[in-house]
Amino acid sequence: MSLNTATLTITPEILALIAELDEFKGAWRALGTLAPERLSALRRVATIESIGSSTRIEGSRLTDSEVADLLGRLEIKKFDTRDEQEVAGYAEAMETIFAHADAIELTENHIRQLHCDLLRYSAKDERHRGEYKTTHNHVSAFDAEGREIGVVFETATPFETPRRMAELVSWTRDALEENALHPILIAALFTVVFLEIHPFQDGNGRLSRVLTTLLLLRSGYAYVPFSSLESVIEQSKEGYYLALRATQTTIRKDAPDWQPWVVYFLRALQKQKQRLEAKIQRERILIESLPDLSVQILELAKAHGHLSIGQLLHLTGANRNTIKKHLRMLVKDHHLVQHGKGKGTWYGRG
Template sequence: MPINIASLAITPQMLSLIAEIDEFKGAWRALGTLAPDRLSALRRVATIESIGSSTRIEGSKLSDSDVERLLSNIEIQNFATRDEQEVAGYAEVMETIFASFDEIAPTENHIKQLHRDLLAHSSKDARHRGSYKTNTNHVSAFDAEGKEIGVVFETATPFDTPRLMVELVEWVNKTLDQKQLHPLLVTAIFIVVFLEIHPFQDGNGRLSRVLTTLLLLRSGYVYVPYSSLESVIEASKEGYYLGLRRTQGTIRSDAPVWEPWIIYFLQSLRQQKSRLEAKIKRERLMTQRLPELSVQILELAKAHGRITNSQVVEVTGANRNTVKKHLQMLVSDNHLVQHGSGKATYYSRV
């Protein structure tokens, strides 16, 4: 059965989230006018976060600092563990996407090539990389010892997978080409159906996040390399799996329930862009040559809504008189507003 979106009700919450994300998309050209070296640094940090988070979601134990060390020596091409092999493959595929997204349409051939490259360093996966599954791969739950305790979700059968992937790829390209639906909604639906099919023996979760980045870049969301969506998902894994399950179980019904996954997906995209906004603001403050302590004070004020001299001293460890001078400077430069006087004084962002 082809992708059924007749039951998709576009709610006010969806429209509000899409509008907020698209507003940032439109403003990115102005927001992103940082020096090339700073943009490059932002992208490297985001890439490390994305690789680390996406592989940890699937069970890797490598930290972001482990990932960074591995990427610094990636030309060695000698990866001792499966975790390292997965990180290396993910890094190379991300670079391919960033460099050539305009030339990588979401076709079956390209999806298979990306899967092959994703698992390129994993000898265990050599037999099936780049090919659709030949055995069932239901999503299961495991106990602390790694023993399977039950099937969480039944994916498509190996027999049905080729047909379902043809339908999915035809749907996504037609819908995007004809602009029948907002591209963020198209991307959300594509990803949840892709994961419901689970077309490859292994690597489906990681590949779904690569494909998310690809579709977003091709739809003009060119800021995504500078802020990690994968780290947002890792930080909200319960919501991620809940949204997936609540939608996946209905996809082959007469009235799929798209809303749980779409809301989660759009909220994650909003969090991704909000993190980037905060990073850009920090970079701009630094380029204004504000002292590091002043930047820290502004971030504290943003995080807590209001701050006092004592709170800043406690958090930063700076001298009380030094903090007071920085607070006065930030007030005089219209970065902060002072409220009250004496011991009751507190400060808030303008």
């Protein structure tokens, strides 16, 4: 399949949005002044939001606090409700992406494996984990009692699905390798076509968001795990579905209308970036409010890797009790981590 991208008009708004995202992508490396503990906290909050939002978009009822509680006991590997099963599977799939994105190329085998991971704990999905659909799964509307009242959108047939997935993956890999489009636009088109195919019996929405994250990470947008795109989508769910349908109904025509979805996708990425910027700014204000000696200790810890109280006495010229007081506060506020006890104690950035 060769997607007809000639009908995608690169408007001034699209150019401006891409430039804004790329500027932040480049600036992200300079944010290493944040303590690793602070970055870890940002990522944990974003992960909880992403898991909660992505599963709620598909009908889960778990709140973010309930998701956080569940993540604290993932080692149990036993989940009673479908909501819990979906949250546990999504959490493991996302952690796989965060940890190994560089090694996970976009292939059909990897997509199937991620689908298996996503539904690992879903007992009712055991038969079709990692397998393309064998029956129609059109997107339908339901009434308050859960009765289907009509088909909203017709997806690819089970017969068409293997061919169309092979073509979509091939087009995406070629487009990325040849720089045929900006990688964010390639991710946008992959996502909307993937959802139009709806290749699996269940889990397509959640898997599309996992794959979006994978494509962004592999294209160098390393900040993505620290701010939840799924949360942005959940809070603009009506616009999300309107943009999807506006583009999806044209994909099989000679002149697809990519504009509605691409603009929505870029604006969602912009919102994700803006939320992270706001969080980083709050962290910077917190750092700037620290006493001069605390800031000096943080800078020395960053430069040396780890420091003992004896080293800090020599490097700062401050007295022992003052240094201990500042270290206690820095550890308490997660700017530094204390290692060991007694004479062997040392402090580092994480």
